[in-house]
Amino acid sequence: MISTVSNMFNYGVAPKPFLKWAGGKTQLIKQISKFLPLGLNNGSIKKYVEPFIGGGALFFWIASNYPVKELFISDINVDLVLAYKTIQCDIDDLMKLLLDIENKYLSLNNHQRAEYFYQVRNDFNQQRNQMNLIDYNSDWVERTAQMIFLNKTCFNGLFRVNSKGEFNVPVGKYKKPSICNQQTLKTVNKILQRTEIIQGDFSKCEIFIDENTLVYFDPPYRPISNTSNFTAYSHQIFDDSEQLRLHNYFQKLDKKGALLMLSNSDPKNYNIEDDFFEQLYNGYRIERVKASRSINSNSAKRNPINELLIMNY
């Protein structure tokens, strides 16, 4: 267990995710940080890798609290990675556009806001097939602004897509959403100056990993049952065969000498006899932390549930 130097890189404000993301770890950081390896403090860990970056709550925490020299993040979601790269490369144009959007949106009445939201959502989905989403270009600033706007103003503030990869969350009812959080964006931009950002499958991070690396895996949660809904961050499904593939990869990196930590929901929240992760990660350290997320739709009966932390150290 280790203590941290709060915001040691003096970013002005503590860095935090610029998007709200399903499965985001902001609420769990305090608990997770108790299980981070000592090498983060004494400098023996030189690289930090997060291959399922999502909103990046733990990434921003580690990047601003520990002296890690090299940072690497990736995700399979094309639009998410595009947004990270835009903030890395073109923060001024992005903030200017977001401020214009914020001023316009806040001046509208509820009916006009809904109209504006669906117009942006439509543009965002149509442009998906018309623009180059792989090589950095100036169109990315508008797309990232649209994505941040949709995330900040949609119902529940999440990013969810349908089977065609189209963003499909309805408009939300926030009175005064902060669409352009300049301090957060500037801080994120600073951290991303020393970060390599890759789009693609988690297995792409291997070339970056050696025995001085800490890797944190936060894959999509294992669905409660084969028929239950999964959280659609992208139109690819992360089923049990994917959990097995990730486990094989975990073992491979373990042999390389990297320090590894992996999160998932605890199947025992739903079925005490479900040993899926105990069996899969037999021999590794498994701890449970409490999440405020609930499994009961009746809010009166909501209790905290467990999440798993699996480590090879």
Ligand SMILES: C[S@@+](CC[C@H](N)C(=O)[O-])C[C@H]1O[C@@H](n2cnc3c(N)ncnc32)[C@H](O)[C@@H]1O
């Ligand atoms: C639980 S979320 C990560 C949440 C993140 N830790 C946070 O704090 O916001 C899982 C992420 O994995 C990504 N993902 C799903 N399948 C993937 C794959 N095969 N390779 C890489 N990323 C993947 C999703 O797009 C999503 O962003």
